[in-house]
Amino acid sequence: MGFFSGSLSESCEFCHKSEITWEAYAQDNDMKNMARRMVIMMNGINQAYFGGKREVTCYTCHRNSAIPKVTPTFADIYNPNPAPMTRTRSPNPSPVPLLRNRFSINTCV
Numbered sequence: 859m860g861f862f863s864g865s866l867s868e869s870c871e872f873c874h875k876s877e878i879t880w881e882a883y884a885q886d887n888d889m890k891n892m893a894r895r896m897v898i899m900m901n902g903i904n905q906a907y908f909g910g911k912r913e914v915t916c917y918t919c920h921r922n923s924a925i926p927k928v929t930p931t932f933a934d935i936y937n938p939n940p941a942p943m944t945r946t947r948s949p950n951p952s953p954v955p956l957l958r959n960r961f962s963i964n965t966c967v
Protein backbone atom coordinates (compact mmCIF):
# COMPACT_ATOMS: atom_id res chain seq x y z
CA MET A 859 0.00 0.00 0.00
CA GLY A 860 2.88 2.32 0.76
CA PHE A 861 4.19 1.63 -2.74
CA PHE A 862 0.79 2.61 -4.24
CA SER A 863 0.75 5.84 -2.24
CA GLY A 864 4.36 6.59 -3.03
CA SER A 865 4.01 5.95 -6.77
CA LEU A 866 0.99 8.25 -7.09
CA SER A 867 2.05 10.74 -4.38
CA GLU A 868 -1.40 10.34 -2.86
CA SER A 869 -2.48 9.61 0.69
CA CYS A 870 -4.21 6.41 1.78
CA GLU A 871 -7.52 8.33 1.75
CA PHE A 872 -7.18 8.82 -1.99
CA CYS A 873 -8.28 5.18 -2.42
CA HIS A 874 -9.74 4.42 1.02
CA LYS A 875 -12.42 6.16 3.03
CA SER A 876 -10.18 5.49 5.98
CA GLU A 877 -11.08 8.70 7.79
CA ILE A 878 -14.43 7.09 8.67
CA THR A 879 -13.25 3.98 10.55
CA TRP A 880 -10.40 1.49 10.35
CA GLU A 881 -12.88 -1.05 8.91
CA ALA A 882 -13.56 1.38 6.05
CA TYR A 883 -10.26 0.29 4.50
CA ALA A 884 -12.06 -2.89 3.39
CA GLN A 885 -14.94 -1.05 1.69
CA ASP A 886 -14.87 -1.00 -2.08
CA ASN A 887 -15.18 2.18 -4.14
CA ASP A 888 -14.42 3.38 -7.68
CA MET A 889 -10.85 4.38 -6.93
CA LYS A 890 -10.01 1.03 -5.35
CA ASN A 891 -11.53 -0.75 -8.33
CA MET A 892 -9.48 1.41 -10.68
CA ALA A 893 -6.35 0.46 -8.71
CA ARG A 894 -7.31 -3.22 -9.03
CA ARG A 895 -7.61 -2.84 -12.80
CA MET A 896 -4.18 -1.19 -12.78
CA VAL A 897 -2.67 -4.18 -10.95
CA ILE A 898 -4.16 -6.53 -13.55
CA MET A 899 -2.89 -4.34 -16.41
CA MET A 900 0.59 -4.08 -14.88
CA ASN A 901 0.83 -7.81 -14.31
CA GLY A 902 -0.38 -8.39 -17.88
CA ILE A 903 2.33 -6.13 -19.33
CA ASN A 904 5.06 -7.79 -17.27
CA GLN A 905 3.77 -11.24 -18.22
CA ALA A 906 3.37 -10.51 -21.92
CA TYR A 907 6.56 -8.51 -22.53
CA PHE A 908 9.03 -9.15 -19.73
CA GLY A 909 8.75 -12.89 -19.09
CA GLY A 910 6.85 -12.29 -15.83
CA LYS A 911 9.66 -10.20 -14.35
CA ARG A 912 8.53 -7.13 -12.42
CA GLU A 913 9.88 -4.52 -14.83
CA VAL A 914 6.86 -2.21 -15.07
CA THR A 915 5.50 -0.93 -11.75
CA CYS A 916 2.95 1.69 -10.74
CA TYR A 917 5.83 4.17 -10.54
CA THR A 918 6.97 3.48 -14.12
CA CYS A 919 3.93 5.34 -15.40
CA HIS A 920 2.71 7.40 -12.48
CA ARG A 921 5.92 9.11 -11.33
CA ASN A 922 4.31 10.80 -8.34
CA SER A 923 1.06 11.73 -10.01
CA ALA A 924 -2.45 10.22 -10.03
CA ILE A 925 -2.83 10.83 -13.77
CA PRO A 926 0.38 10.07 -15.66
CA LYS A 927 1.65 12.65 -18.14
CA VAL A 928 0.90 11.82 -21.76
CA THR A 929 3.44 14.08 -23.42
CA PRO A 930 6.92 15.16 -22.37
CA THR A 931 7.42 18.61 -20.94
CA PHE A 932 10.02 20.38 -23.02
CA ALA A 933 10.48 22.94 -20.28
CA ASP A 934 12.06 20.13 -18.25
CA ILE A 935 14.39 19.23 -21.09
CA TYR A 936 15.38 22.76 -22.09
CA ASN A 937 15.51 24.08 -18.56
CA PRO A 938 14.36 27.71 -18.78
CA ASN A 939 16.09 28.56 -15.50
CA PRO A 940 19.69 27.42 -15.84
CA ALA A 941 21.92 27.72 -12.83
CA PRO A 942 23.57 31.15 -12.66
CA MET A 943 26.92 31.27 -14.42
CA THR A 944 29.84 31.21 -12.08
CA ARG A 945 32.72 33.59 -12.61
CA THR A 946 35.71 31.71 -13.94
CA ARG A 947 38.31 34.49 -13.66
CA SER A 948 38.65 37.60 -11.61
CA PRO A 949 37.18 40.82 -13.04
CA ASN A 950 39.40 43.04 -15.17
CA PRO A 951 41.56 45.24 -13.00
CA SER A 952 40.83 48.93 -13.05
CA PRO A 953 43.14 50.71 -15.58
CA VAL A 954 43.94 53.54 -13.17
CA PRO A 955 46.68 51.87 -11.11
CA LEU A 956 48.25 50.53 -14.30
CA LEU A 957 48.42 54.01 -15.79
CA ARG A 958 49.73 55.40 -12.56
CA ASN A 959 52.63 52.96 -12.61
CA ARG A 960 53.41 53.50 -16.27
CA PHE A 961 53.45 57.28 -16.23
CA SER A 962 54.49 57.76 -12.63
CA ILE A 963 51.55 60.03 -12.06
CA ASN A 964 51.20 58.78 -8.52
CA THR A 965 52.76 61.85 -7.03
CA CYS A 966 50.67 64.24 -9.09
CA VAL A 967 47.35 63.27 -7.54
Ligand code: HEC
Pocket residue numbers: 859860862863866868869870871872873874883884885889890891893894
Ligand atom coordinates in the same frame (compact mmCIF):
# COMPACT_ATOMS: atom_id res chain seq x y z
C1 HEC B 1 -3.96 3.57 -5.44
C2 HEC B 1 -4.98 3.17 -4.48
C3 HEC B 1 -4.56 2.79 -3.08
C4 HEC B 1 -3.82 3.52 -2.18
C5 HEC B 1 -3.17 4.87 -2.39
C6 HEC B 1 -3.79 2.77 -0.97
N1 HEC B 1 -4.51 1.62 -1.12
FE1 HEC B 1 -4.91 0.24 0.34
N2 HEC B 1 -5.88 -0.94 -1.03
C7 HEC B 1 -6.11 -0.61 -2.35
C8 HEC B 1 -6.79 -1.71 -3.00
C9 HEC B 1 -7.17 -1.78 -4.48
C10 HEC B 1 -6.99 -2.70 -2.02
C11 HEC B 1 -7.69 -4.05 -2.19
C12 HEC B 1 -6.72 -5.09 -2.69
C13 HEC B 1 -7.54 -6.33 -3.00
O1 HEC B 1 -8.07 -6.41 -4.09
O2 HEC B 1 -7.65 -7.15 -2.10
C14 HEC B 1 -6.43 -2.17 -0.78
C15 HEC B 1 -6.46 -2.85 0.44
C16 HEC B 1 -6.03 -2.30 1.65
C17 HEC B 1 -6.23 -2.90 2.95
C18 HEC B 1 -6.93 -4.23 3.22
C19 HEC B 1 -8.39 -3.95 3.42
C20 HEC B 1 -9.19 -5.24 3.54
O3 HEC B 1 -9.65 -5.68 2.49
O4 HEC B 1 -9.28 -5.75 4.65
C21 HEC B 1 -5.69 -2.06 3.88
C22 HEC B 1 -5.66 -2.23 5.40
C23 HEC B 1 -5.11 -0.94 3.15
N3 HEC B 1 -5.35 -1.11 1.80
C24 HEC B 1 -4.44 0.10 3.73
C25 HEC B 1 -3.85 1.16 3.04
C26 HEC B 1 -3.01 2.16 3.64
C27 HEC B 1 -2.64 2.23 5.13
C28 HEC B 1 -2.62 3.01 2.65
C29 HEC B 1 -1.69 4.20 2.75
C30 HEC B 1 -0.31 3.89 3.10
C31 HEC B 1 -3.24 2.53 1.41
N4 HEC B 1 -3.96 1.42 1.70
C32 HEC B 1 -3.13 3.17 0.19
C33 HEC B 1 -5.75 0.58 -2.98
C34 HEC B 1 -5.00 1.58 -2.40
Ligand code: HEC
Pocket residue numbers: 862889892893896897900914915916917918919920924925926
Ligand atom coordinates in the same frame (compact mmCIF):
# COMPACT_ATOMS: atom_id res chain seq x y z
C1 HEC C 1 1.31 1.43 -18.15
C2 HEC C 1 1.10 2.63 -17.37
C3 HEC C 1 0.46 2.51 -16.01
C4 HEC C 1 0.80 1.67 -14.98
C5 HEC C 1 1.89 0.62 -14.95
C6 HEC C 1 -0.08 1.99 -13.88
N1 HEC C 1 -0.93 2.99 -14.24
FE1 HEC C 1 -2.41 3.79 -13.07
N2 HEC C 1 -2.97 4.97 -14.60
C7 HEC C 1 -2.37 5.03 -15.85
C8 HEC C 1 -3.02 6.03 -16.65
C9 HEC C 1 -2.65 6.42 -18.09
C10 HEC C 1 -4.06 6.57 -15.84
C11 HEC C 1 -5.02 7.70 -16.20
C12 HEC C 1 -6.25 7.19 -16.86
C13 HEC C 1 -7.20 8.36 -17.02
O1 HEC C 1 -6.79 9.39 -17.55
O2 HEC C 1 -8.34 8.22 -16.58
C14 HEC C 1 -4.01 5.86 -14.58
C15 HEC C 1 -4.88 6.09 -13.53
C16 HEC C 1 -4.81 5.50 -12.29
C17 HEC C 1 -5.71 5.75 -11.19
C18 HEC C 1 -6.92 6.69 -11.21
C19 HEC C 1 -6.46 8.07 -10.80
C20 HEC C 1 -7.55 9.10 -10.86
O3 HEC C 1 -7.34 10.21 -10.31
O4 HEC C 1 -8.60 8.85 -11.46
C21 HEC C 1 -5.30 4.98 -10.14
C22 HEC C 1 -5.92 4.93 -8.74
C23 HEC C 1 -4.14 4.25 -10.59
N3 HEC C 1 -3.88 4.58 -11.90
C24 HEC C 1 -3.41 3.39 -9.81
C25 HEC C 1 -2.36 2.61 -10.26
C26 HEC C 1 -1.66 1.64 -9.45
C27 HEC C 1 -1.97 1.35 -7.99
C28 HEC C 1 -0.72 1.07 -10.25
C29 HEC C 1 0.22 -0.06 -9.90
C30 HEC C 1 -0.41 -1.29 -9.51
C31 HEC C 1 -0.82 1.70 -11.56
N4 HEC C 1 -1.81 2.63 -11.53
C32 HEC C 1 -0.02 1.37 -12.65
C33 HEC C 1 -1.29 4.28 -16.28
C34 HEC C 1 -0.65 3.33 -15.54
